Amino acid sequence: MTPTSILILIIIYFGVLFLISHFVSKKDSGNDAFFKANKNSKWYLVAFGMIGTALSGVTFISVPGQVGSPDIQFKYFQFVLGNAIGFILIAKVLLPLYYRMNLTSIYGYIEQRLGTISYKTAASIFLISRTIGSAARLYLVVIVLQRYVFDAFGVPFWATVFGSLALIFAYTYRGGLKTIIITDTLQTVFLVSSVIFTIYFICDSLDYNIPQAFEAVKNSNYSKIFFYEDWLKSNFVVKQILGGIFVTIAMVGLDQDLMQKNLSCKNIGEAQKNMFTFTGIFVIINIFFLSVGALLYMYAEKNGISVPLDSFTGKPRTDLLFPEIAFNYLTLIPAIVFLLGLTAATFATTDSALTALTTSFCVDFLGMDKAENASNPNMVRTRHLVHIGFSGLMFLVILVIYLLNSDSVVSLIFKIASYTYGPLLGLYAFGLFMKTKTVKDKFVPIICVLAPTITFVISAYSKEIFGNYEFAEELIILNGALTFIGLMLISRKATEQTRF
Structure with a gap:
């Protein structure tokens, strides 16, 4: 597939998104549509669209790519099982709380429970976490586009990043969440279709039918799921499942991005149906991605294909x-299918993130959900400027990641999440479980900086401190626990008004 044909396909793809954006936001481009989709989203559209947002290009590329490592293989599925438990806990515990309080930004709970400074701290943690995480996800796909498309035209990396973000901004800045619900549904169709067709095309190239492919993957050196031999290692099953549970609670249940979609449903019943449906699809689609990884390595072995070298690190x-x-x-059709899936996965994540970042800043720091601001015509213009600002910030973060990173992007994202989302986990745990206590609000930012700092030091020297123990995704539990302990040290008796 030539760079020109890939570029034409991308242009057509974005043309479809622009048409959807135009018609969806034509009647209503106000703040209520942008922030909450007028609380009129269909739960089944939200459930299906969330697949594209939750998976991203990282799952599409990095998860299959990691399967070739003897210490990894299908290890990721242990983490996915933890994810599924985490989604159920979110549906049963956090969603009822958010709906009962009628929140636009989920960090409004922290304001009412712990105080204004705690609230701003929680919102700031989300803004930092989601900006870095979404930038890392987009970076991965831009690297692919740069290597296989734009290098052929002499376009520099920074221009590819800028163009990608400019396109995302252009079709989201008016309709926001109302547009995202529809475009994410379309993009998830491309994503799911792509992984299914990719399995078919690779099986065909290997002369397997589907049952034969299943047996080949099962009997290969890439399909080990459960690692329980050495509890000190990062791939140990209990670590992975626990990490999956708490990373999910933090990165989904305490994250404005994915919760914003849930809060756009009419009522709690529909939001919970959305989460349960989404959980089932999520587990199945991840099995498909892991299977793609095993088939890719089997195909590479058969055809003498080596893992490509990074152009930056070599x-x-x-x-x-x-x-x-x-x-x-592969032939032209599989290449097109792959490109559509990759593009859909990544841009579904990034457009959703930009909308959530804009929503959080506008609501949590500018108070746009307040009644006195609802009819102010300048608020829409301000929202557009905030949207531009976060697009520019993400652009700069991607350039920094490009200069500094040489790890797998999956590892990078969960490493970032362990440090940045841990304090959110601690804040919400304190709020939910310590009903009779609140905190000395002004000290909360200090606790939320100290906890990840101590976590980083413990992780860096874990082998020396704990006898060759390696932290994996369960690092977020340590971070959240340290935050919780710190909050206990600055706690005081709660009043009736601060108990929920």
Whole structure:
């Protein structure tokens, strides 16, 4: 597949998104539509669209790429099982709380429970976490587009990043969440179709039918799921499942991005149906992605294909194996299918993140949900400026990641999440479980900086401190626990008004 044909396909793809954005936001581009989709979203559209947002290009490329490592293989599925438990806990515990309080920003709970400074701290943690995490996700796909498309036209990396963010901004800045609900549904169709068709095309290239492919994957050196031999290692099953539970609670249940979609449903019943449906689809689609990874490595072995080298570090980069095979070894149709899936996965995540970042800043720091601001015509213009600001910030973060990162992007994102989302976990745990206590509000930012700092030091020296113990995703539990302990140290008796 030539760079020109890939570029034409991307242009057509974004043309469809612009048409959807135009018609969806034509009648209503106000703040209520942008922030909450007028609280009129269909639960089944939200459930299906959330797949594209939750998975992203990272799952599409990095998860299959990691399967080739002997210490990883299908290890990720242990984490996915933890994710599923976390989604159920969110549906049963956090969603009822958010609906009962009729929140636009979920961090409004912290304001009423712990105080204004705690509230601003929680919102700030989200803004930092989501900006870095979404930038890392978009960075991965821009690297692929740069290597297989824009290098051929002499376009520099920074221009590819800028153009990608400009396109996302252009179709989201008016309709916001109302547009995202529809575009994410379309993009999830491309994503799910892509992974299914990719399995079919690779099986066909390997001369397998589906049952034969299942047996081949099962009997391969890539399909080990449960690692329970050494509890000190990061791939140990209990660590992965616990990490999956708490990362999900933090990165989904305490994250404005994914919760914003849930809060756009008419009522709590529909929001919970959305979460349960989403959980089932999420588990199944991740099994497909892991299977794609095993098939890719089997295909690479058969055809003598090496893992491509990173153009920046010169080291093998497993993130690039899938696009390398799709663009250079399979036929035109599989290449198109791969490109549509990758583009859909990544831009569904980034457009949703930009909308959530804008919503959080406008509501949590500018008070746009307050009654006195509802009819102010300048608020829409201010919202547009905030949207531009976060697009620019994400642009700068991607450039920094490009200069500094050489790890798999999956590892990078969960490493970031362990440090940035941990304090959110501690704040909400304190609020929910310590009903008779509140905190000395002005000290909360200090606790939320100290906890991840101590966590980083413990993680860096864990082998020396704990006898070769390696932290994995369960690092977020330590971070949240340290935050909780710190909040207990600055706690005081709560009044009736601050108990929920």
